[in-house]
Amino acid sequence: MTRGATHGYPIVISDLSVEYPAHGASAAHVAVHGVSLRVAPGEVLGLLGSAGSGKTTLARVLSGVGLEPGGPGSDVRPVITGGEAIVLGTPLRGITRRRLNELRFHVGYLAQDAAEHLPPDRTVSEIIGEPILERDHRYNRKALATRVATMVDAVRLPLGLLEKYPYELSGGQRQRVALAQALVLGPNLLIADQPTAGIDLTVRDAVAQLISELRDGHTFSAVIITHDLPVLRRVADRVAVLDRGEVVALGTIDEVFDDPSHPYVQALAGALDAGHAVIDDLQPEPPA
Numbered sequence: 001m002t003r004g005a006t007h008g009y010p011i012v013i014s015d016l017s018v019e020y021p022a023h024g025a026s027a028a029h030v031a032v033h034g035v036s037l038r039v040a041p042g043e044v045l046g047l048l049g050s051a052g053s054g055k056t057t058l059a060r061v062l063s064g065v066g067l068e069p070g071g072p073g074s075d076v077r078p079v080i081t082g083g084e085a086i087v088l089g090t091p092l093r094g095i096t097r098r099r100l101n102e103l104r105f106h107v108g109y110l111a112q113d114a115a116e117h118l119p120p121d122r123t124v125s126e127i128i129g130e131p132i133l134e135r136d137h138r139y140n141r142k143a144l145a146t147r148v149a150t151m152v153d154a155v156r157l158p159l160g161l162l163e164k165y166p167y168e169l170s171g172g173q174r175q176r177v178a179l180a181q182a183l184v185l186g187p188n189l190l191i192a193d194q195p196t197a198g199i200d201l202t203v204r205d206a207v208a209q210l211i212s213e214l215r216d217g218h219t220f221s222a223v224i225i226t227h228d229l230p231v232l233r234r235v236a237d238r239v240a241v242l243d244r245g246e247v248v249a250l251g252t253i254d255e256v257f258d259d260p261s262h263p264y265v266q267a268l269a270g271a272l273d274a275g276h277a278v279i280d281d282l283q284p285e286p287p288a
């Protein structure tokens with residue numbers, strides 16, 4: 001794998017279509033339709049869109065998690081049916097198992113429901129350190145403990161939580177444990193599905209700060225799904241808005257919201273003007 005290749009762009013998506021195949025009584029469903037976009041090195045792209053617009057599908061495909069046979073929550077896996085997505089130089093269409101495993105070590109992925117799915121029988125320290133041991137089970141235990149403690153600190157959790165179990169933590173603390181796990185391998189790319197959901201204001205700020213600091217290192221890029229405007233303003237260089245699987249707006253926050261042409265983007269812009277910081281309760285317009 002050529003890390004950061006494809007003219008240096010960590011993500012290059014061209015005319016990508018993704019479909020959930022027919023299963024049981026459900027017909028096939030196209031969740032992402034003809035999407036093209038690039039994420040530049042050092043760029044954080046915010047991804048917005050109504051419920052069901054394809055954000056999570058796109059995130060799962062780009063992280064490789066959704067393409068993994070038997071992967072988590074993958075009873076029906078999304079399939080790339082058109083176009084291509086190249087992540088850190090690796091084309092995802094028809095990717096082999098071996099290359100997918102390799103890619104996964106370089107892409108941090110925070111699933112939408114990660115906080116609810118932490119393994120109940122592992123301590124915070126074991127959970128955060130797991131990706132390191134998965135990559136190298138003989139990793140030096142002292143170095144591992146140091147790395148885990150650094151990550152706990154980075155997500156503003158007290159070190160006293162290291163030996164606690166998920167059920168002993170609040171939802172916001174669990175979310176930060178999941179984020180620390182997604183970042184523990186020092187990925188070049190983070191794909192985070194609602195990283196600040198369920199986290200209170202002060203800590204939300206800390207998460208935004210952490211992402212900004214990582215970005216300032218210039219070797220880190222991210223796609224962040226969030227409807228949290230203060231977080232978007234703080235971390236996102238550009239935003240893409242999805243509606244029914246298509247990109248309907250792309251640009252800086254000001255470019256997208258100052259002169260919205262698409263009805264859903266207009267609705268978002270209206271919500272922002274009305275002072276809503278979190279804008280995820282908007283429904284798309286019914287199809288024409």
Ligand SMILES: Nc1ncnc2c1ncn2[C@@H]1O[C@H](COP(=O)(O)OP(=O)(O)OP(=O)(O)O)[C@@H](O)[C@H]1O
Pocket residue numbers: 020029030031049050051052053054055056057058076077
């Ligand atoms: N396993 C699946 N099988 C079939 N269709 C699915 C599956 N998962 C998602 N979909 C459909 O794909 C479309 C996109 O879903 P997706 O979860 O990617 O949207 P989203 O923008 O992330 O929504 P939300 O904000 O609610 O998380 C939706 O119509 C959804 O019903």
